[in-house]
Amino acid sequence: MSLESVDSYLAEMRSQHLASLMDLLRIPSVSADEERRDDIETCAAWLKEHLEEIGAEHVQLLRTGGNPVVYGDWLHAHEGAPTVLVYGHYDVQPAEPLELWDSPPFEPSIRNDRIYARGVSDNKGQLYLYLKAFEAFLATRNSLPLNVKFLLEGEEELRADHLLQLVTEQSALLAADVAAVSDAGFFEADVPGLTTGLRGMAALNFSLRTANTDLHSGGFGGTVPNALHAMAALVSGLHSPEDGTVLVDGFYDDVKPISASLRDAWALLPFDPANYTSDIGVSVLFGESGYSPLERLWARPTLEVCGLWGGYQGAGVKTIVPCEAHAKISCRLVPDQDPYRVLDLVRKHLMQNVPPGARLTFDYELPGCYPVVTPTDSPALDSALSALRVVYGKEPVIFRNGASVPVVEIIQRVLKLESVLLGFSCPDESFHAPNEFMRLENFDKGPRTIARWWEDLGSR
Amino acid sequence: MSLESVDSYLAEMRSQHLASLMDLLRIPSVSADEERRDDIETCAAWLKEHLEEIGAEHVQLLRTGGNPVVYGDWLHAHEGAPTVLVYGHYDVQPAEPLELWDSPPFEPSIRNDRIYARGVSDNKGQLYLYLKAFEAFLATRNSLPLNVKFLLEGEEELRADHLLQLVTEQSALLAADVAAVSDAGFFEADVPGLTTGLRGMAALNFSLRTANTDLHSGGFGGTVPNALHAMAALVSGLHSPEDGTVLVDGFYDDVKPISASLRDAWALLPFDPANYTSDIGVSVLFGESGYSPLERLWARPTLEVCGLWGGYQGAGVKTIVPCEAHAKISCRLVPDQDPYRVLDLVRKHLMQNVPPGARLTFDYELPGCYPVVTPTDSPALDSALSALRVVYGKEPVIFRNGASVPVVEIIQRVLKLESVLLGFSCPDESFHAPNEFMRLENFDKGPRTIARWWEDLGSR
Numbered sequence: 001m002s003l004e005s006v007d008s009y010l011a012e013m014r015s016q017h018l019a020s021l022m023d024l025l026r027i028p029s030v031s032a033d034e035e036r037r038d039d040i041e042t043c044a045a046w047l048k049e050h051l052e053e054i055g056a057e058h059v060q061l062l063r064t065g066g067n068p069v070v071y072g073d074w075l076h077a078h079e080g081a082p083t084v085l086v087y088g089h090y091d092v093q094p095a096e097p098l099e100l101w102d103s104p105p106f107e108p109s110i111r112n113d114r115i116y117a118r119g120v121s122d123n124k125g126q127l128y129l130y131l132k133a134f135e136a137f138l139a140t141r142n143s144l145p146l147n148v149k150f151l152l153e154g155e156e157e158l159r160a161d162h163l164l165q166l167v168t169e170q171s172a173l174l175a176a177d178v179a180a181v182s183d184a185g186f187f188e189a190d191v192p193g194l195t196t197g198l199r200g201m202a203a204l205n206f207s208l209r210t211a212n213t214d215l216h217s218g219g220f221g222g223t224v225p226n227a228l229h230a231m232a233a234l235v236s237g238l239h240s241p242e243d244g245t246v247l248v249d250g251f252y253d254d255v256k257p258i259s260a261s262l263r264d265a266w267a268l269l270p271f272d273p274a275n276y277t278s279d280i281g282v283s284v285l286f287g288e289s290g291y292s293p294l295e296r297l298w299a300r301p302t303l304e305v306c307g308l309w310g311g312y313q314g315a316g317v318k319t320i321v322p323c324e325a326h327a328k329i330s331c332r333l334v335p336d337q338d339p340y341r342v343l344d345l346v347r348k349h350l351m352q353n354v355p356p357g358a359r360l361t362f363d364y365e366l367p368g369c370y371p372v373v374t375p376t377d378s379p380a381l382d383s384a385l386s387a388l389r390v391v392y393g394k395e396p397v398i399f400r401n402g403a404s405v406p407v408v409e410i411i412q413r414v415l416k417l418e419s420v421l422l423g424f425s426c427p428d429e430s431f432h433a434p435n436e437f438m439r440l441e442n443f444d445k446g447p448r449t450i451a452r453w454w455e456d457l458g459s460r
Numbered sequence: 461m462s463l464e465s466v467d468s469y470l471a472e473m474r475s476q477h478l479a480s481l482m483d484l485l486r487i488p489s490v491s492a493d494e495e496r497r498d499d500i501e502t503c504a505a506w507l508k509e510h511l512e513e514i515g516a517e518h519v520q521l522l523r524t525g526g527n528p529v530v531y532g533d534w535l536h537a538h539e540g541a542p543t544v545l546v547y548g549h550y551d552v553q554p555a556e557p558l559e560l561w562d563s564p565p566f567e568p569s570i571r572n573d574r575i576y577a578r579g580v581s582d583n584k585g586q587l588y589l590y591l592k593a594f595e596a597f598l599a600t601r602n603s604l605p606l607n608v609k610f611l612l613e614g615e616e617e618l619r620a621d622h623l624l625q626l627v628t629e630q631s632a633l634l635a636a637d638v639a640a641v642s643d644a645g646f647f648e649a650d651v652p653g654l655t656t657g658l659r660g661m662a663a664l665n666f667s668l669r670t671a672n673t674d675l676h677s678g679g680f681g682g683t684v685p686n687a688l689h690a691m692a693a694l695v696s697g698l699h700s701p702e703d704g705t706v707l708v709d710g711f712y713d714d715v716k717p718i719s720a721s722l723r724d725a726w727a728l729l730p731f732d733p734a735n736y737t738s739d740i741g742v743s744v745l746f747g748e749s750g751y752s753p754l755e756r757l758w759a760r761p762t763l764e765v766c767g768l769w770g771g772y773q774g775a776g777v778k779t780i781v782p783c784e785a786h787a788k789i790s791c792r793l794v795p796d797q798d799p800y801r802v803l804d805l806v807r808k809h810l811m812q813n814v815p816p817g818a819r820l821t822f823d824y825e826l827p828g829c830y831p832v833v834t835p836t837d838s839p840a841l842d843s844a845l846s847a848l849r850v851v852y853g854k855e856p857v858i859f860r861n862g863a864s865v866p867v868v869e870i871i872q873r874v875l876k877l878e879s880v881l882l883g884f885s886c887p888d889e890s891f892h893a894p895n896e897f898m899r900l901e902n903f904d905k906g907p908r909t910i911a912r913w914w915e916d917l918g919s920r
Contacts, residue, residue, distance in 0.1 A: 319764075
């Protein structure tokens with residue numbers, strides 16, 4: 001069947017759709033902010049109503065230990081048609097620092113063919129593109145080429161445990177043939193593509209203590225241990241100074257070597273180190289020798305100290321021997337690392353290397369999520385690549401992402417589903433930062449791409 | 461001449477003197493607090509008036525670039541009598557945290573034969589003992605055994621540069637034969653003694669930067685330098701891990717070896733490591749091998765990182781690669797180290813060891829003060845030791861202090877005077893901390909000791 005009518009419908013409805021997206025973006029659904037609980041509920045209710053309006057059925061809020069998940073489906077496709085589970089999240093990152101926004105984060109503004117608003121690229125705008133593709137089929141054909149289930153959650157920016165529990169409990173309701181994860185994007189703004197791997201994450205916080213109280217450096221300096229010296233020694237022992245290789249025993253044991261074919265494929269990607277570092281003011285790339293930047297980012301694990309502090313931080317000087325020091329570590333993990341095992345190894349390393357006179361305590365830990373890779377040669381993936389190729393007129397690429405999207409691994413492990421990470425955000429769109437935006441080009445082309453993908457999937 | 465009448469006068473006037481000290485202690489003369497400028501002026505005015513009342517002449521406030529210095533003298537001693545320059549400071553440390561005080565810091569309270577108040581031990585109560593010895597002579601004899609000049613400053617807890625300038629400019633007014641520095645105390649509460657050495661001080665703050673902004677650890681982790689890793693490496697390279705020896709090139713070049721006789725003398729002091737560490741919760745003494753704790757404290761320099769921070773310090777975890785890290789270093793110096801040269805060496809070491817990808821900046825520096833030693837066998841010192849021996853009925857000791865009292869070196873360098881550090885505070889009296897106190901025993905015996913010392917000095 002031709003997609004002409006779908007395309008026409010999307011073109012005709014463009015301003016109404018834009019206006020309706022603006023409404024969604026105006027709701028400040030910041031999951032990290034307890035004060036925004038009402039906004040979270042408002043946002044979930046908005047999506048529920050919208051799903052009903054565009055023709056979804058069984059629309060409901062699924063309650064979790066935290067923010068509600070919005071569910072809706074349409075299951076009347078022709079016999080033998082596959083079912084796609086569409087994932088998105090309606091919660092957004094905090095907008096602070098507000099003074100760095102050129103227009104208010106929750107008052108969407110269109111400038112230079114871009115929509116500026118918190119959450120437009122991550123992820124409300126992205127999930128909205130799926131709603132519009134869905135709507136366009138039903139509005140023009142009163143039917144869809146495949147069965148669709150929507151799973152729109154409200155804690156992606158916060159935690160994954162509630163979602164894991166819900167997916168586990170509702171595995172029958174969520175059963176499908178393939179998942180479409182909207183929380184993804186292009187390799188570069190002008191290079192469409194699909195993500196097929198994400199790193200996992202694990203984190204822990206720890207402290208060292210050398211005395212009951214900070215000590216006067218005149219009365220004690222030279223005779224007692226200094227918690228910051230101990231912390232510096234402990235932290236500096238975590239990495240080789242030459243190239244940052246992690247020195248925790250066993251850290252790399254479960255890391256899968258990068259195949260020659262992957263290395264060759266990644267070497268062909270249009271990655272420009274100068275461009276990569278130009279905006280961030282980094283003078284040299286730094287990382288494990290023997291690996292390209294993309295290999296380090298996608299297929300090598302990291303251990304980063306993401307916070308460290310102790311002693312006096314005020315103006316001038318305070319002549320003390322500090323008695324305590326604190327550090328936060330977060331690791332990015334790659335197949336086949338296990339976050340629990342990695343945390344065990346890090347804890348063991350720290351315990352075995354505590355400098356004399358210091359006492360180690362563990363304050364917090366988060367076995368965040370497992371790393372995941374998705375197929376690079378499946379029919380569903382090939383079909384999505386074709387759709388991108390047709391709509392964008394460019395050859396799409398297959399790549400990975402060094403960050404973590406826990407739902408992909410949860411979908412794979414619990415629902416046994418392949419995820420296709422078809423999203424339309426671009427790396428420069430300032431998600432998690434001020435002046436987040438989405439390109440209008442992708443607002444227009446996204447639903448058309450999704451429609452082509454679904455049409456193709458449904459006809460196989 | 462007998463000191464019976466002086467002693468009797470002090471005994472008779474005890475409650476009036478205590479009440480008047482309470483008045484002095486009630487003035488919250490915190491030099492670090494800009495809001496307390498009026499209180500500083502009130503305190504200086506109180507001392508000026510008090511000096512006049514007890515018979516001092518030429519009483520005046522000497523203006524500096526900061527808080528005023530109170531000056532007064534009495535120069536009518538018999539021909540050939542020496543002149544003593546009495547140093548004290550009327551400014552006090554901040555009293556915070558207030559909730560840890562058992563009685564309010566500026567409402568003096570007598571409990572268990574102790575006066576509790578901010579500044580009673582450091583240094584208002586100490587300088588007051590000199591005022592009372594001075595008063596007792598004039599009240600009972602209408603004369604003093606020697607000439608006396610008072611130099612009472614208001615920025616000891618803040619900075620030394622204004623005092624240095626004043627002493628330099630007023631060197632004629634302040635000319636004397638010996639200085640009596642009241643900002644000192646006993647070796648232990650039950651071991652009277654005289655301090656004959658103080659460490660110097662130098663400090664600097666520096667920062668490392670690796671990027672313009674904190675970077676997402678998913679998007680950049682593994683490919684870019686981490687400012688906290690760089691800082692940990694740089695800081696851990698400042699000391700040997702074995703015993704904390706400072707690894708800055710040339711740091712020990714100017715350090716005077718400890719003579720065998722000093723080592724022997726210090727080894728005889730009643731120093732108990734278990735007692736030294738019992739209250740502070742330090743599990744092991746830690747410091748340069750080959751030196752006893754007292755030797756490390758008094759005759760070996762230190763380099764302490766007194767503050768260090770970077771990245772995220774909030775709850776939980778933030779998956780960033782931090783772009784900046786900050787550190788504060790303060791050094792305690794010993795003869796013949798020069799604070800300016802030490803700062804040069806530290807800066808050079810840091811510059812030469814900046815890890816790849818990090819940029820170093822120096823944010824602040826304070827060439828605090830020079831180390832100083834005073835004679836251990838002078839007539840003035842011997843005379844003060846005799847006075848302590850007679851009044852306390854114990855053998856006093858000669859010792860050093862690992863802290864810094866810049867005025868001693870200023871007096872030595874600018875006025876070419878020997879200082880005798882005769883003070884009556886005890887190490888356990890919580891100066892710079894909540895519940896600062898002075899023992900009433902020393903309130904009573906202090907002026908008697910000073911009177912005996914002056915009587916002896918004047919009769920030589």
